[in-house]
Amino acid sequence: MTWRFRFTFLILAVAFAAIISRLFYWQVIKRDDLSAMALSQYSGVRKILPQRGEIKTSDNFPLASNKISYLMFANPKVIKDQKKVTDTLSLYLKNNSASISALLALDRFWVKIASGIDPKTKDAISNLGLDGIGFEQQFNRFYPEASLSAHVLGFVGKDEEGVDKGYFGLEGYYDRLLKGKEEYEIEIQDALGRPILSKMSKRSKRVEGSNLKLSIDRSIQFLVEARLKKGIEKYGATSGMVGVMNPQNGHILAMSSFPSFSAGGYQDYEEELYKNPFISNTFEPGSTLKPLVMSSALDASVVDPNTRCNICAEPIKIGGYVLHTWNDKYFKDTNMIDVIRRSDNTGMVFVAQKLGVDRMISYLTKFGIGQLTEIDLQGEVAPSLKPKEEWYSVDLATAGFGQGISLTPIELLSGFSSIANKGKRMKPLVVTMVEIPDGKMIKIEPKVISRPISEKTAKVMTEILVNAVNKGEAQWTKLKGYRIAGKTGTASIPVAGHYDPEKTIASFIGFAPADDPKFVMLVILDKPTTSIYASETSAPIFFDIAKDLLSYYGIPPSE
Amino acid sequence: MKRHKITITSAFFLIIILLSIVQAIVSNRLSTSGIVLGKIEEETRYYKTENAALAEGIFLETSLNNIASRAAVLGFVKEKSPLVLTTSDVVAVRQ
Numbered sequence: 001m002t003w004r005f006r007f008t009f010l011i012l013a014v015a016f017a018a019i020i021s022r023l024f025y026w027q028v029i030k031r032d033d034l035s036a037m038a039l040s041q042y043s044g045v046r047k048i049l050p051q052r053g054e055i056k057t058s059d060n061f062p063l064a065s066n067k068i069s070y071l072m073f074a075n076p077k078v079i080k081d082q083k084k085v086t087d088t089l090s091l092y093l094k095n096n097s098a099s100i101s102a103l104l105a106l107d108r109f110w111v112k113i114a115s116g117i118d119p120k121t122k123d124a125i126s127n128l129g130l131d132g133i134g135f136e137q138q139f140n141r142f143y144p145e146a147s148l149s150a151h152v153l154g155f156v157g158k159d160e161e162g163v164d165k166g167y168f169g170l171e172g173y174y175d176r177l178l179k180g181k182e183e184y185e186i187e188i189q190d191a192l193g194r195p196i197l198s199k200m201s202k203r204s205k206r207v208e209g210s211n212l213k214l215s216i217d218r219s220i221q222f223l224v225e226a227r228l229k230k231g232i233e234k235y236g237a238t239s240g241m242v243g244v245m246n247p248q249n250g251h252i253l254a255m256s257s258f259p260s261f262s263a264g265g266y267q268d269y270e271e272e273l274y275k276n277p278f279i280s281n282t283f284e285p286g287s288t289l290k291p292l293v294m295s296s297a298l299d300a301s302v303v304d305p306n307t308r309c310n311i312c313a314e315p316i317k318i319g320g321y322v323l324h325t326w327n328d329k330y331f332k333d334t335n336m337i338d339v340i341r342r343s344d345n346t347g348m349v350f351v352a353q354k355l356g357v358d359r360m361i362s363y364l365t366k367f368g369i370g371q372l373t374e375i376d377l378q379g380e381v382a383p384s385l386k387p388k389e390e391w392y393s394v395d396l397a398t399a400g401f402g403q404g405i406s407l408t409p410i411e412l413l414s415g416f417s418s419i420a421n422k423g424k425r426m427k428p429l430v431v432t433m434v435e436i437p438d439g440k441m442i443k444i445e446p447k448v449i450s451r452p453i454s455e456k457t458a459k460v461m462t463e464i465l466v467n468a469v470n471k472g473e474a475q476w477t478k479l480k481g482y483r484i485a486g487k488t489g490t491a492s493i494p495v496a497g498h499y500d501p502e503k504t505i506a507s508f509i510g511f512a513p514a515d516d517p518k519f520v521m522l523v524i525l526d527k528p529t530t531s532i533y534a535s536e537t538s539a540p541i542f543f544d545i546a547k548d549l550l551s552y553y554g555i556p557p558s559e
Numbered sequence: 560m561k562r563h564k565i566t567i568t569s570a571f572f573l574i575i576i577l578l579s580i581v582q583a584i585v586s587n588r589l590s591t592s593g594i595v596l597g598k599i600e601e602e603t604r605y606y607k608t609e610n611a612a613l614a615e616g617i618f619l620e621t622s623l624n625n626i627a628s629r630a631a632v633l634g635f636v637k638e639k640s641p642l643v644l645t646t647s648d649v650v651a652v653r654q
Contacts, residue, residue: 062618068611119608137604144618188593222623 172378250426286491289402352400481557486510
């Protein structure tokens with residue numbers, strides 16, 4: 001009797017252990033797999049894309065915003081009448097019916113039919129109640145001002161995984177801030193697929209993209225673009241660019257280059273046009289560099305405004321080269337004020353030699369030449385200054401009048417702005433404020449990055465530049481009644497070891513009003529054909545824009 | 560003793576029945592609130608879409624490109640020489 005009892009107990013115990021171990025296997029070891037299977041049966045995962053942040057001008061108008069569009073997809077396995085669906089879709093989407101038919105013939109559960117469908121078309125198709133056709137909401141970049149400031153904005157393309165990604169300009173530089181973070185949401189559904197508890201759980205939290213507020217003034221940007229386009233046409237230049245900055249805080253008020261592209265349809269333009277030449281192209285500045293060299297020499301006290309040039313009576317021979325003035329006119333014992341007024345190359349050779357290589361490199365570096373300005377735009381370059389050992393006597397001489405030295409327009413604008421700002425060079429800024437998704441505003445403070453010259457030197461240089469505008473080559477186009485400091489620059493273009501005698505880069509740099517500058521502006525025209533001289537091409541554009549800006553700021557004439 | 564046992568058993572079953580009723584009510588409410596929430600979400604989405612479409616229209620209408628082209632059509636032209644008002648000296652100083 002006892003053995004039967006024990007045998008039965010053993011059988012039951014083994015069976016019980018087997019059940020327990022099986023339960024342990026399913027409930028502990030295979031828990032995650034079963035949970036996932038169950039979840040897939042009673043829930044659906046929704047991917048919710050964040051809205052990309054807006055890019056707004058200083059008056060809060062969006063230069064880049066988002067518009068809702070739809071991606072249309074199909075499940076070919078549930079479409080019964082493929083011909084009817086194909087014909088209907090091709091009619092609404094204005095698409096080739098053959099391509100839609102080919103997509104619907106695929107042996108898949110999900111195929112993308114089209115994207116970027118506007119809400120009206122989506123509603124019209126939805127109302128037809130076609131089987132197996134669905135839509136997914138998405139956001140497309142939208143540019144209310146069309147191609148205005150395209151080089152500053154950059155554009156939004158796709159990365160290698162087909163995800164939106166910003167390229168060039170602000171879209172590239174601030175991509176991580178603008179794009180935010182997507183969210184995956186699990187929705188519990190009943191047997192018919194209807195939601196029982198929406199947002200049952202979230203696998204990740206969505207973070208909307210941050211908005212950027214720019215220093216770009218929409219009105220100034222608009223008028224600069226209009227004036228630049230007109231100027232390029234009028235003077236037959238191949239391209240041109242303008243940068244306007246507030247010297248007191250480094251805020252970029254406008255930046256424009258032509259030819260340009262449309263950020264909304266970037267695919268239709270050559271890749272070469274995506275680069276912002278104002279920060280990515282280098283050029284030999286010519287005479288627009290003279291104010292930096294002259295103010296360095298004044299600051300180092302190696303010359304003063306009345307110093308006489310004792311080598312300016314004729315062309316200067318250095319290291320086998322003969323250096324001429326731009327018009328081959330020479331002025332014996334000319335002073336520094338007239339050197340700038342006449343844009344006298346021999347006078348600048350005199351100044352450069354007085355300054356010497358060490359001080360030349362040191363001052364140019366303090367002016368930011370040969371370094372990135374760290375402007376908040378993607379694509380900035382900065383060719384380095386040559387090391388001291390590679391500066392020959394002719395290099396020092398030509399650097400005095402801005403040849404043999406390469407820089408970007410933003411480097412020149414940034415360096416020159418220190419003359420307008422009492423000797424202080426500010427970091428150029430395009431974004432002044434970041435609005436994070438919870439509504440908090442983060443202000444980006446202006447920053448002094450160097451003090452190349454003293455306030456006193458800046459004041460003296462300003463007077464020399466005002467004199468250059470009033471009595472120099474470009475005086476015919478100056479604005480009457482206003483004190484404007486500026487300098488023309490007609491730079492030769494290096495071609496295969498020599499300079500092209502017929503093509504130039506014509507530029508004008510200046511600031512106004514000279515005593516309390518509201519803006520500093522650089523205008524550059526590449527290879528103007530009506531005249532090779534800056535005084536007849538870029539200077540009139542500068543003064544045209546300056547006239548509009550002074551009127552815009554409500555500044556009356558002072559003289 | 561027996562009566563006491565019956566009372567406890569009855570109370571036990573009563574609690575079970577009550578809890579079951581509560582669960583049924585709560586489940587019923589939850590199951591329908593999902594649909595209601597779904598409808599609210601649908602409505603919110605609709606208004607968001609409407610809002611975005613209207614904002615798009617406003618931005619296009621108020622863009623400087625649009626304003627400038629319409630101004631040109633209406634015949635507005637830019638004043639070439641801005642008028643500047645200069646204040647003359649007061650009589651007492653002029654003499």
